[in-house]
Amino acid sequence: MTLTRRHFLSATALTAAAISIPAPAVLGATKEKKYRVALVGSGGMGKNNLYSAITTKTVETVALVDVDRKHCESGFEMVKKNTGEEPKLFNDHQEMLEAVKPDIVIVATPEHWHPLITIDACNAGAHVYLEKPISHTVNEGIAMLKIARETGRTVQVGTHRRCSTAGIAAKKYIKEGNIGKIGMVRAFVHYTAWGGKDKPAPDVPTPEGLDWDRWCGPAPLVPFNPKIHPGGFRQFLNYGTGQLGDWGTHWMDMILWIMDDQEQFPSSVASSGGRFLWRDNTDAPDTQSALYRFDNYMVEWEHRCYAGNAPEKEHIGVYFYGTKGTVHIGDGTWCVFKNQNKDAAPETPETPNNEGNIQVLWRNFISCIENKQKPICDIEHGHRATTMALLGMVSLKLGRSIAWNGEKQTIPNDPEAVKLLSREYRNPWKYPQ
Numbered sequence: 001m002t003l004t005r006r007h008f009l010s011a012t013a014l015t016a017a018a019i020s021i022p023a024p025a026v027l028g029a030t031k032e033k034k035y036r037v038a039l040v041g042s043g044g045m046g047k048n049n050l051y052s053a054i055t056t057k058t059v060e061t062v063a064l065v066d067v068d069r070k071h072c073e074s075g076f077e078m079v080k081k082n083t084g085e086e087p088k089l090f091n092d093h094q095e096m097l098e099a100v101k102p103d104i105v106i107v108a109t110p111e112h113w114h115p116l117i118t119i120d121a122c123n124a125g126a127h128v129y130l131e132k133p134i135s136h137t138v139n140e141g142i143a144m145l146k147i148a149r150e151t152g153r154t155v156q157v158g159t160h161r162r163c164s165t166a167g168i169a170a171k172k173y174i175k176e177g178n179i180g181k182i183g184m185v186r187a188f189v190h191y192t193a194w195g196g197k198d199k200p201a202p203d204v205p206t207p208e209g210l211d212w213d214r215w216c217g218p219a220p221l222v223p224f225n226p227k228i229h230p231g232g233f234r235q236f237l238n239y240g241t242g243q244l245g246d247w248g249t250h251w252m253d254m255i256l257w258i259m260d261d262q263e264q265f266p267s268s269v270a271s272s273g274g275r276f277l278w279r280d281n282t283d284a285p286d287t288q289s290a291l292y293r294f295d296n297y298m299v300e301w302e303h304r305c306y307a308g309n310a311p312e313k314e315h316i317g318v319y320f321y322g323t324k325g326t327v328h329i330g331d332g333t334w335c336v337f338k339n340q341n342k343d344a345a346p347e348t349p350e351t352p353n354n355e356g357n358i359q360v361l362w363r364n365f366i367s368c369i370e371n372k373q374k375p376i377c378d379i380e381h382g383h384r385a386t387t388m389a390l391l392g393m394v395s396l397k398l399g400r401s402i403a404w405n406g407e408k409q410t411i412p413n414d415p416e417a418v419k420l421l422s423r424e425y426r427n428p429w430k431y432p433q
């Protein structure tokens with residue numbers, strides 16, 4: 001269904017259009033503005049991505065798609081306020097692709113929808129800026145990569161930490177051999193916040209203006225629950241991929257990027273965890289560890305959604321442990337911990353800030369579309385990082401370790417585990433091949 005302008009300009013629409021993005025500098029139409037962009041999933045991160053794209057003055061926003069009318073409307077207000085443009089509004093991405101034929105589609109829905117929208121956009125001739133994790137199951141990611149290559153479309157994934165000055169400086173420092181040989185890498189996310197997790201939230205009638213059946217899409221249809229939408233889907237495994245998929249994909253990407261001179265696939269994965277404290281109606285683990293065995297090093301993942309990490313002072317990020325020192329990369333920060341010997345790593349170099357990771361990522365995306373090059377967070381990198389996270393979830397669900405053949409992208413001699421590399425789709429949607 002196309003949401004008409006008239007529909008949009010109802011009194012309720014105007015009052016509901018609160019925008020959380022800080023007021024930017026006025027950006028009028030410019031000569032450089034030439035890529036016709038459509039946003040699919042006009043929620044928190046979708047608007048953030050689109051706003052960043054607008055600030056680079058490389059786009060004209062032609063359409064917004066969301067199954068929640070309120071989110072379409074707040075996206076419209078944000079675009080209008082910053083550019084004066086009035087994008088068309090839709091709740092069905094296929095109708096939008098047909099009607100508008102955008103040059104670029106931003107995919108920022110929950111991950112159970114990423115595969116179909118990305119594949120449809122590539123097949124319609126659009127380049128794609130795709131949020132992480134790229135897929136909900138591993139075989140969807142394989143299909144997405146295949147279609148991106150077959151159609152020759154540029155697909156940039158939103159793992160923007162590759163563009164952070166902290167990440168770039170830390171990678172250079174590690175690559176120069178300053179921390180010696182690395183045998184272990186540990187990524188983690190520990191939250192202190194603990195509110196609302198002690199009891200379930202009841203299902204309620206679907207809010208007006210939300211097409212809940214389409215929100216659930218290829219995933220199971222359940223009664224509407226305010227813990228799922230907006231934003232809460234991450235901790236519901238029908239739609240999200242838990243903390244490991246949500247946050248872990250970022251850190252797995254940093255690890256694969258920084259360790260790039262070594263092999264890119266783990267040969268085995270073992271994960272355990274559980275819901276030890278959460279008593280609400282989410283179903284993702286509140287506590288989880290995962291171990292990935294590479295030929296020359298181990299990767300460890302750990303999260304707990306409570307208690308922070310006061311003893312280590314860092315509650316988020318990744319440690320690279322080397323023979324001469326340890327590097328920590330956090331959320332926009334990095335530092336070196338020197339070993340206590342004469343062969344210790346040098347001090348942390350000064351690192352200036354840049355204009356913002358997503359702007360840098362977007363400029364790289366546009367330049368790669370123009371020069372037909374692979375972007376910095378190409379879909380293949382996004383797929384590999386997502387696969388790391390998803391294999392951890394497969395092992396957790398099975399309650400045992402699994403092997404991984406990265407060349408063939410399968411779990412060898414283990415039909416029970418292979419089943420979890422795909423999922424059933426609800427009619428009428430078809431699992432991508």
Ligand SMILES: NC(=O)c1ccc[n+]([C@@H]2O[C@H](COP(=O)([O-])OP(=O)(O)OC[C@H]3O[C@@H](n4cnc5c(N)ncnc54)[C@H](O)[C@@H]3O)[C@@H](O)[C@H]2O)c1
Nearest residue numbers: 041043044045065066067068071108109131132158230231
């Ligand atoms: N790269 C990053 O740093 C980063 C940060 C936050 C979120 N994300 C990713 O962005 C994605 C969205 O997360 P969010 O926090 O913005 O969630 P959100 O719930 O705020 O927004 C998702 C939006 O998608 C809409 N939607 C659902 N199905 C749709 C469909 N079929 N067609 C159109 N719209 C549909 C929802 O109504 C909602 O408005 C997730 O994949 C998340 O992992 C990435």
